[in-house]
Amino acid sequence: MVPLPLFTRRGFVIATIRDVAKLAGISVSTVSRYLNKSGYVNAETEQSIKNAIEKLNYAPNQVARGLAGKKTNTIALILPDISNLFFSDLARAVEDVAATYGYTVIFGNSDDQGVKEKRYIETLKQKYIDGIIFASNTFGHDDAEMLTKLGIPFVCLDRGPDEQNFSVVRSKNREGAVMAVQHLLDVGCRKIAHIYGPQHLITGKERLIGFERSVQGFDWYTPTLLEPADFRIAGGMKATERLLERHPDIDGIFAGNDLMAVGALKALNRMGIRVGEQVAVCGFDGIQTTEITAPELTTIAQPIYDMGALISRLLIKKIEGTLEEDKLYELDVKLIARESTLRRKNI
Numbered sequence: 001m002v003p004l005p006l007f008t009r010r011g012f013v014i015a016t017i018r019d020v021a022k023l024a025g026i027s028v029s030t031v032s033r034y035l036n037k038s039g040y041v042n043a044e045t046e047q048s049i050k051n052a053i054e055k056l057n058y059a060p061n062q063v064a065r066g067l068a069g070k071k072t073n074t075i076a077l078i079l080p081d082i083s084n085l086f087f088s089d090l091a092r093a094v095e096d097v098a099a100t101y102g103y104t105v106i107f108g109n110s111d112d113q114g115v116k117e118k119r120y121i122e123t124l125k126q127k128y129i130d131g132i133i134f135a136s137n138t139f140g141h142d143d144a145e146m147l148t149k150l151g152i153p154f155v156c157l158d159r160g161p162d163e164q165n166f167s168v169v170r171s172k173n174r175e176g177a178v179m180a181v182q183h184l185l186d187v188g189c190r191k192i193a194h195i196y197g198p199q200h201l202i203t204g205k206e207r208l209i210g211f212e213r214s215v216q217g218f219d220w221y222t223p224t225l226l227e228p229a230d231f232r233i234a235g236g237m238k239a240t241e242r243l244l245e246r247h248p249d250i251d252g253i254f255a256g257n258d259l260m261a262v263g264a265l266k267a268l269n270r271m272g273i274r275v276g277e278q279v280a281v282c283g284f285d286g287i288q289t290t291e292i293t294a295p296e297l298t299t300i301a302q303p304i305y306d307m308g309a310l311i312s313r314l315l316i317k318k319i320e321g322t323l324e325e326d327k328l329y330e331l332d333v334k335l336i337a338r339e340s341t342l343r344r345k346n347i
C-alpha cells in the first residue's frame with residue numbers, strides 16, 4: 001500500500017509519534033516501546049503500529065538510527081540572532097568542543113521567531129540529529145516533552161526555561177546587574193537608569209530584577225528610570241533618547257546588553273553629551289564590539305566561550321549516556337571597566 005502523505009496548505013505535515021499512537025488507538029509510550037524495542041508489544045498491537053506508521057509515512061529518528069546501527073555524530077545549535085556577536089562567539093565555542101569529540105554542528109538562526117524555531121525542530125526531527133542545543137527564545141515545555149518522547153537529547157543555553165528537567169547553562173545575570181550598578185555608584189553616579197531587555201527572556205528579566213533590587217533604596221530612584229528595549233542597537237538608542245527626555249539629569253545608564261549600550265553611546269554622542277564624564281554607560285555581555293567603540297565600553301562580561309564549551313560537553317555526554325544528572329549551571333560574570341565609566345577628575 002502506498003504511504004499516504006498528509007498535505008496542508010503549506011505542503012507535507014510531518015507526522016509525530018503522537019499521530020501514530022492516535023491512529024493506532026494505543027498510547028505514545030507503547031509506540032515508543034515498539035520503536036525502541038525496549039519492551040513487549042503483542043502481535044496485534046505491533047501490526048496496528050506498523051499500519052499507522054505506513055499510512056502516516058512516519059519516519060521516526062530512532063528507527064532510522066537503530067537500523068543504521070550508529071549515531072550520526074551531528075548536533076544542532078539553534079540561535080535566536082546570529083548577527084549578534086554574543087551568539088556567534090557562543091557558536092564558536094560549541095563547534096570547537098564538539099569537534100574535539102568528533103561531532104559536526106549544524107547551526108540554525110531563528111531570528112527570535114517562535115515559528116522559525118518550531119520549523120527547525122520539525123526539520124531536525126527527521127534529520128537523524130544526535131542532539132540539539134537551544135539558545136533560543138520560545139523553546140518551552142511542549143518542545144521539551146516532544147523531544148523527550150522522541151528520544152532526542154537536548155540542552156538549553158543562555159535563555160533556557162525555568163523548569164529544570166534538562167540541563168541549562170547561563171551566566172549569573174542577576175548578580176551581574178548588581179555588579180553594574182555598584183560600579184556606576186563607585187564612579188560617582190547619583191541617578192542611574194536601566195535599559196532593560198525583553199522580559200519574556202530570563203536574561204532580560206533577571207538583569208532587571210538585579211537592577212531594581214540594587215537601586216530601590218535610593219531617594220533618587222523612580223520606576224521612570226526604567227526603559228524597555230529589544231537587545232539591539234537601535235532599541236538602545238531610542239530608549240536613551242526617551243530616558244534623557246524624562247530625566248535630563250541622569251548621570252549613569254546600565255544597558256541590559258552590549259548592543260543596547262552601543263545604542264546609548266550613539267544617542268548620547270548625538271545629543272552632544274560626553275560619555276563617561278557626564279553620563280557613564282555600562283553594558284552586559286563582553287562582546288568584542290565594546291573594545292572598538294569611542295569611548296571603549298565598560299561591560300559585565302559573560303564567560304561566553306566557557307558557556308558554549310560546557311553546553312557542548314553536556315549534550316555530548318547526554319548523547320553518549322554518560323551524563324549523571326541534568327541541572328542548571330550559572331557561571332560567574334566579571335566587570336570590565338573602560339572609558340565609558342571614567343568620570344570627571346574631581347569626582
Ligand code: RIB
Pocket residue numbers: 084086158159201203204231256257258259284285
Ligand atoms: O546580546 C544578546 C543577549 O541575549 C545576551 O545578553 C544574552 O544573554 C542573550 O540572552
